[in-house]
Amino acid sequence: MTAVQSSTSRAIPGPDDLTPRSLVSVRPAVSSRRLLDDLVPPPHFDDARFSTYRANPEHPSQARVLSRLEEVAAEIVAPAPSGLRALLGRRRPAPAVYMDGGFGVGKTHLLTSLAHAVTEASGEGSAAYGTFVEYTNLVGALGFLPTVDALAGRQLVCIDEFELDDPGDTVLMSRLLRELADRGVALAATSNTLPDALGEGRFAAEDFLREIQALAERFEVLRVDGEDYRHRAVVTDAEPLPLESVRAAVEARPRAALDDFADLLAHLSTVHPSRYGALLDDVEMVALTGVRPVTRQEVALRLVVLIDRLYDRDVPVLLADVDAAAQRALFTDEMLRGGYRKKYFRALSRLGSLAQEGRRLATD
Structure with missing residues (x-):
């Protein structure tokens, strides 16, 4: 089988380009070899x-x-x-x-x-x-x-x-x-x-x-017995960051990405989950604005896969403009009681850890 090289349509910003990169602009192609x-x-x-x-x-x-x-x-x-x-x-x-x-x-x-x-x-x-x-x-x-x-x-x-x-x-x-x-x-x-x-x-x-x-x-x-060392049940225990702080943190890092939460969720529906890792190639930080509760199961499951890939790669997450309901629960009670609940609890635990690290980097 001939391997197709991994590629994306992302334009890497130059030193004079202050427009932050966006995951929504990435169209990854991943070979079977990769x-x-x-x-x-x-x-x-x-x-x-x-x-x-x-x-x-x-x-x-x-x-x-x-x-x-x-x-x-x-x-x-x-x-x-x-x-x-x-x-x-x-x-x-x-x-x-x-x-x-x-x-x-x-x-x-x-x-x-x-x-x-x-x-x-x-x-x-x-x-x-x-x-x-x-x-x-x-x-x-x-x-x-x-x-x-x-x-x-x-x-x-x-x-x-x-x-x-x-x-x-x-x-x-x-x-x-x-x-x-x-x-x-x-x-x-x-x-x-x-x-x-x-x-x-x-x-x-x-x-x-x-x-x-x-x-x-x-x-x-x-x-293996024990307690969750991350101790996270919600998106993050800390207050969301001001939008201005998030933008400043992104602009200070050429390999950071800034996306609206709803736009990113829509984009994930167009990318096969096996390519979510490639979506994060060369990304050192992800900032999300407009975070709201996820109410559709197919959307939530795609988000879980993305969170897993972020966690695998140690990519910190910055959260701004987080809806109060999402601050309490990103996924619905029905999801957290349903058949995919293990995935959702894992995702909450991991996202909480990544958001805490993002907040630390943005406020240092």
């Missing part, structure tokens, strides 16, 4: 290693999971048996682990640490890392069998934020993981339990094992 190349831990977790994970002594499960994943990494990179031993011995199934727990307890840090450990031991391209949505988008771009072939050469495939709320995509991912496991690829996944869910942890693990069906016996469930 979709594969982007299956690496995001920049936000460049420094994540087992040695930098700080297990909370109040939650012993964190230390237990850390120790187990270090063992899993060693299993994955261990040399395969050779000679007579290989002929006589039974092939040991590749490890498959699933981390279950609430928001902000360090599961992604642990998952990226596992990916980094395998890569550092076995070389670039030995581990694939992506979110559930990125893998389903990859299948949509390449087709199922080419995706299996492309990933089968990896020692490890990591799936962050495994979704249990879309039956079609979950069956697709279950089939993909089964094909990879049959080819000897190690698997690692995370998912979230709602912070206020009855029987937190137990139901998420049971749901995951049920949905992956034939693979359930291969997965080892690792429970």
Whole structure:
């Protein structure tokens, strides 16, 4: 397949051009090659290693999971048996682990640490890392069998934020993981339990094992307890910034983007979610004005994907002219109780963190 180079229609402002760039002006084109190349831990977790994970002594499960994943990494990179031993011995199934727990307890840090450990031991391209949505988008771009072939050469495939709320995509991912496991690829996944869910942890693990069906016996469930270190339930606990301050912060940074919230949401409907990462190429800050509650589910789900890509890339967000209702709740109560609630709570937690960082940069 011939790779099409990634491109955008963005005009980069020159030194005399004071018009801030806008995400709405970007029309990204992403090759299938880039979709594969982007299956690496995001920049936000460049420094994540087992040695930098700080297990909370109040939650012993964190230390237990850390120790187990270090063992899993060693299993994955261990040399395969050779000679007579290989002929006589039974092939040991590749490890498959699933981390279950609430928001902000360090599961992604642990998952990226596992990916980094395998890569550092076995070389670039030995581990694939992506979110559930990125893998389903990859299948949509390449087709199922080419995706299996492309990933089968990896020692490890990591799936962050495994979704249990879309039956079609979950069956697709279950089939993909089964094909990879049959080819000897190690698997690692995370998912979230709602912070206020009855029987937190137990139901998420049971749901995951049920949905992956034939693979359930291969997965080892690792429970990660703890509290959300971001502690965010709304867009941000801080007051929104004055519009003048936001404009000044954007104009001081040539790689910052300024957009009206409604315009950006409309633009996202014209861009495939697999290209949202490319939408942020060369962007170091995103400023949004006119933030209002999101009331349509399809619009909210696109916003969730964008927030994930912003968080992955550590792009701070500036918020100005925020509607009072949005300050209290960006998503409706119905959304936060519905089937996609895990995505919305994750997005709120991440956006709150990015908005706090944006405010800090703008007011320093």
